[in-house]
Amino acid sequence: MAKSGRHLGEILYAKGWVDKPNLIKALKKAKETNRRLGETLVEMGLATEDQIMQALARQFGMNYVDLDQVDIPSDIRSLIPEEIIKKHRVLPLGKENGRLKIIIPDPMNLELLDLLRFRLASDLECYLASPSKIDAYINRKMDEVRSSIDATAAELAEAGHAIEAEVRRAQASEEDEGPIIRLVNLIIDEAVKMRASDIHIEPMADRVRIRYRIDGVCIERDNIPKNMQAPLLARVKIMSGMDIGERRLPQDGRIKRRIDNQDIDFRVSCLPGYHGESTVLRILRPDSVNIGIQAIGFESDDYERFMRIIKRPNGIFLVTGPTGSGKTTTLYAALQELNRPDKKIITAEDPVEYNISGINQCQVRTEIGLTFEKILRSMLRQSPNIILIGEIRDGVVADIAIQAALTGHLVFSTLHTNDAPSAITRLIDMGVKPFLVASSVQAIMAQRLVRTICKNCKVIDEKPDPHYLRLLSITPEDLRKHPIYKGAGCSRCQGTGYRGRIAIFEMMEMNSQIRELAFQKAPTTELRKAARASGMKTLLMDGRIKVFKGITTPQEVSNVTQAEGLVIDTA
Numbered sequence: 001m002a003k004s005g006r007h008l009g010e011i012l013y014a015k016g017w018v019d020k021p022n023l024i025k026a027l028k029k030a031k032e033t034n035r036r037l038g039e040t041l042v043e044m045g046l047a048t049e050d051q052i053m054q055a056l057a058r059q060f061g062m063n064y065v066d067l068d069q070v071d072i073p074s075d076i077r078s079l080i081p082e083e084i085i086k087k088h089r090v091l092p093l094g095k096e097n098g099r100l101k102i103i104i105p106d107p108m109n110l111e112l113l114d115l116l117r118f119r120l121a122s123d124l125e126c127y128l129a130s131p132s133k134i135d136a137y138i139n140r141k142m143d144e145v146r147s148s149i150d151a152t153a154a155e156l157a158e159a160g161h162a163i164e165a166e167v168r169r170a171q172a173s174e175e176d177e178g179p180i181i182r183l184v185n186l187i188i189d190e191a192v193k194m195r196a197s198d199i200h201i202e203p204m205a206d207r208v209r210i211r212y213r214i215d216g217v218c219i220e221r222d223n224i225p226k227n228m229q230a231p232l233l234a235r236v237k238i239m240s241g242m243d244i245g246e247r248r249l250p251q252d253g254r255i256k257r258r259i260d261n262q263d264i265d266f267r268v269s270c271l272p273g274y275h276g277e278s279t280v281l282r283i284l285r286p287d288s289v290n291i292g293i294q295a296i297g298f299e300s301d302d303y304e305r306f307m308r309i310i311k312r313p314n315g316i317f318l319v320t321g322p323t324g325s326g327k328t329t330t331l332y333a334a335l336q337e338l339n340r341p342d343k344k345i346i347t348a349e350d351p352v353e354y355n356i357s358g359i360n361q362c363q364v365r366t367e368i369g370l371t372f373e374k375i376l377r378s379m380l381r382q383s384p385n386i387i388l389i390g391e392i393r394d395g396v397v398a399d400i401a402i403q404a405a406l407t408g409h410l411v412f413s414t415l416h417t418n419d420a421p422s423a424i425t426r427l428i429d430m431g432v433k434p435f436l437v438a439s440s441v442q443a444i445m446a447q448r449l450v451r452t453i454c455k456n457c458k459v460i461d462e463k464p465d466p467h468y469l470r471l472l473s474i475t476p477e478d479l480r481k482h483p484i485y486k487g488a489g490c491s492r493c494q495g496t497g498y499r500g501r502i503a504i505f506e507m508m509e510m511n512s513q514i515r516e517l518a519f520q521k522a523p524t525t526e527l528r529k530a531a532r533a534s535g536m537k538t539l540l541m542d543g544r545i546k547v548f549k550g551i552t553t554p555q556e557v558s559n560v561t562q563a564e565g566l567v568i569d570t571a
Contacts, residue, residue, distance in 0.1 A: 543561060
């Protein structure tokens with residue numbers, strides 16, 4: 001919405017709508033009364049409201065809409081809630097390429113435009129119309145709606161009262177809260193409704209950038225003026241229980257907020273930076289750990305192996321992968337499956353992300369000396385059947401975990417490695433004796449999250465990229481049997497073609513050959529070869545299966561598994 005560089009008066013004069021003497025009079029009066037030139041010209045009767053709006057549209061590079069000549073269908077009007085239409089005097093014109101076309105009465109009300117972007121969760125394409133015509137149109141359409149409601153008043157009375165009460169409640173809350181409080185609430189609520197996993201509030205040199213991480217990808221949502229940075233960050237700190245006076249050191253906090261009848265936790269991290277404190281809110285949805293093991297993404301053979309392994313009486317089961325690959329969700333799903341009255345389950349986590357009924361969860365607090373090591377040593381005296389260790393970070397914790405496994409406990413934990421076979425090498429590098437690794441580890445599973453194709457805009461990819469097909473060893477014969485799909489991009493997936501994520505797995509179950517190789521400190525390549533020979537599917541192979549099923553795309557699998565330069569052995 002760039003200005004043309006010409007003043008309003010110049011445009012009106014060039015159009016012949018106002019002559020020079022009258023323009024000078026209006027300019028003087030506008031300066032004396034501290035009002036806008038357009039308002040003054042209309043008040044003095046020197047120009048019509050339509051002429052002023054057409055000139056403003058030209059000045060701001062926008063289109064003018066004559067509402068006397070336009071009828072907006074009811075399905076288009078429903079793109080904006082009625083209370084927003086009435087309160088802010090705006091009208092929708094349609095939606096195209098993810099942008100909402102909207103009629104506004106004032107191109108200079110930037111605060112309103114920022115509010116509407118958040119409230120409507122959409123980029124805007126603005127059109128101008130006369131304020132009086134907008135009001136008349138709204139009143140006329142509202143009268144039609146009221147007449148329709150009156151015709152069926154007996155049937156809709158109860159629902160109508162509920163709607164009116166909700167509108168009054170929303171209006172009252174907006175009047176009671178300050179603008180910064182409303183802004184923070186809007187950011188949080190919108191992120192949750194857009195299925196974001198994180199909210200990033202990032203101060204820049206001239207603005208504050210707001211980004212959401214959706215399906216593992218950061219999307220820039222908006223930019224907030226720099227002068228709002230301090231109150232914005234202070235509000236987040238107050239909500240999360242941080243010290244608002246501390247700006248030099250990192251801080252952590254938590255927020256609990258009820259959104260759409262669901263209590264949602266936010267883990268907040270604040271890190272001092274050059275332009276101000278970068279703040280990230282991690283959204284912890286309680287329903288994300290209740291999706292069930294089958295919904296995570298296991299193929300039938302891996303699912304059977306997984307269920308068999310987690311029901312063993314002892315040993316270590318490791319899940320590996322980078323941060324954000326869904327390791328915690330998988331382990332929680334396993335605990336939910338095993339959470340029975342006859343089993344005692346204890347966890348040591350840093351931090352405890354989700355509360356699970358029936359499980360004893362203990363949070364690491366290094367500031368008071370409550371480390372993983374101390375929790376684990378005390379935990380073994382609690383006579384548990386199953387132990388979850390949030391992460392094996394060093395040799396001391398690894399040793400305790402292995403001792404627990406060898407003394408009759410089933411131990412779940414995570415490790416940061418690229419694939420399943422390299423986890424054995426990593427444990428030995430931490431200082432764990434090879435014979436202990438060989439005898440205690442039952443299975444290791446690597447996993448990644450790939451974005452799934454949006455079901456709303458899923459189409460056959462007529463020309464899949466040959467580069468990604470080659471990386472996944474997909475041949476022309478494969479393409480004849482299994483068409484490749486993609487997302488065309490729609491409003492439901494914000495034009496990305498993807499909506500939601502699913503896991504791909506690499507399950508390495510220990511056998512006598514792999515245990516012998518671990519005991520001999522064999523390199524990762526030999527361990528991987530033995531695992532493949534015993535039936536392990538690699539991450540790429542599991543991803544390839546999901547591509548053939550039309551769940552995801554070759555590009556997504558290649559990017560997530562870092563397949564550049566690799567070729568799968570599909571034998």
